[in-house]
Amino acid sequence: MPTVEAPPLERKLVAILAADVEGYSRLMHDDEEQTLATLSAHRNIIDALIAAGRGEISGTAGDSVLAEFASVVDAVQCAVSIQQALTKANAVLPAKNRMLLRIGINVGDVMVKDGGIFGDGVNVAARLEAIAEPGGICVTRGVRDHLRDRMDYEFEDLGEHRVKNISRPVRVFRVCFDPNATAELPQTEPVAPTEGVHLANDQNPPVAAGADAVELAFWQSVQASNDPSEYQAYLAQFPEGDFAALAQARLATPSISDQSSTEDRTVELEFWNSIKDTELRVMFEAYLEKYPDGEFRSLAEIRLETLASGPAAR
Structure with a gap:
């Protein structure tokens, strides 16, 4: 019987943003209904900022979000905007109900299947998110190198980390930003990533996020x-x-x-x-x-x- 070969998977180079809620299980245990209501409200903010930042959500599961961007600059700017907007949203909540996000960003080659993205590039972004502090953002050296002299943020070198299912050590950097400021995002409709990752796009006027x-x-x-x-x-x-x-x-x-x-x-x-x-x-x-x-x-x-x-x- 002849063997039927599977069609080759589509591959593309993207900036990958992985995020999840710190202490979600604890929050659910303490107050299930309040936690779900807060998560829904926070997701409205997150989803809107990803769209405004020219990103595309590739997957969600419970308290996590996976998004892809054609521009490394857009990915990092969007991550900062999300953290700053959630700082404002959390400020009106009792301390025990506040929901903090951890974000990891990587740039790499990924496989595309059924609208989702897979591969080591995605796995590294997820591991970075676990390293990030609540309310913080961690990126790989590749992301940091792309952004040198292109953005005003400082990057703190956290050294090399061994991460699960990745054979080589990953150099991790923490993005330093003011969580109480309001970031700006390009005023455009979201676009799907095309030919590789771009460094910047300054053709559109900014609009305040948050x-x-x-x-x-x-x-x-x-x-x-x-x-x-x-x-x-x-x-x-x-x-x-x-x-x-x-x-x-x-x-x-x-x-x-x-x-x-x-x-x-x-x-x-x-x-x-x-x-x-x-x-x-x-x-x-x-x-x-x-x-x-x-x-x-x-x-x-x-x-x-x-x-x-x-x-x-x-």
């Missing part, structure tokens, strides 16, 4: 209120904001002081939105345990069946 953090802070200051005027104030300032539908629902409730069902629906929706794209069976099992008659029960059961029958069942 506007999402302002809206998030506003919403978090009113979301538990029983005063309709506060929801009206939110809608006046953010008529098409991420939480506009929730604000309108609160106003439409006959008695805002008796809104337990609305709040339960909101929490369930936040829970579902935070897990619907993950590949982890345990997240869908947790949803069904908490909401056995929930609105998304059928979808959760379908996802569990799919994951159980797939090669990556866990």
Whole structure:
């Protein structure tokens, strides 16, 4: 019987950004509902900044994000913008509920399959993210060398590190930046990486990042209120904001002081939105345990069946 050869995989050179939440398991253990709500709000900020920074999200799983950029400059600028925006978003939260991100950035050759990226380049970025301090960014020497004299950031040499599944030591650098500042990103639509990695693109005017953090802070200051005027104030300032539908629902409730069902629906929706794209069976099992008659029960059961029958069942 003749052997059928698999088509060659597409390869490309990209800047890879890997991020995850520090202490996510602890946060989930302490307050599951608050953690999922905060993760959803933070992901809105992260996703918007990746798009504004000309990046493309290649994968998400639980509390992690993997993105690719055609420009090393864009990748690092986006990472700094994310950390600065999340600093503002966390500032309005109680200390125990703050959610800090660790980010690793590598530049390398990757394989492309089914819209995702794979290979040593991705693995190194993920290992760098684990080395980064909460709220910090670590990059490889290749990234640092690309950025010399092109950006104002300093890079602290953390030496060579042995990382899992990578045979050679990796030289790691910490990006030094002001977490309380507001970074700027190019005002463009996201574009897919093309012919290799570019160093810079200065053809577009900058736009300040972090506007999402302002809206998030506003919403978090009113979301538990029983005063309709506060929801009206939110809608006046953010008529098409991420939480506009929730604000309108609160106003439409006959008695805002008796809104337990609305709040339960909101929490369930936040829970579902935070897990619907993950590949982890345990997240869908947790949803069904908490909401056995929930609105998304059928979808959760379908996802569990799919994951159980797939090669990556866990």
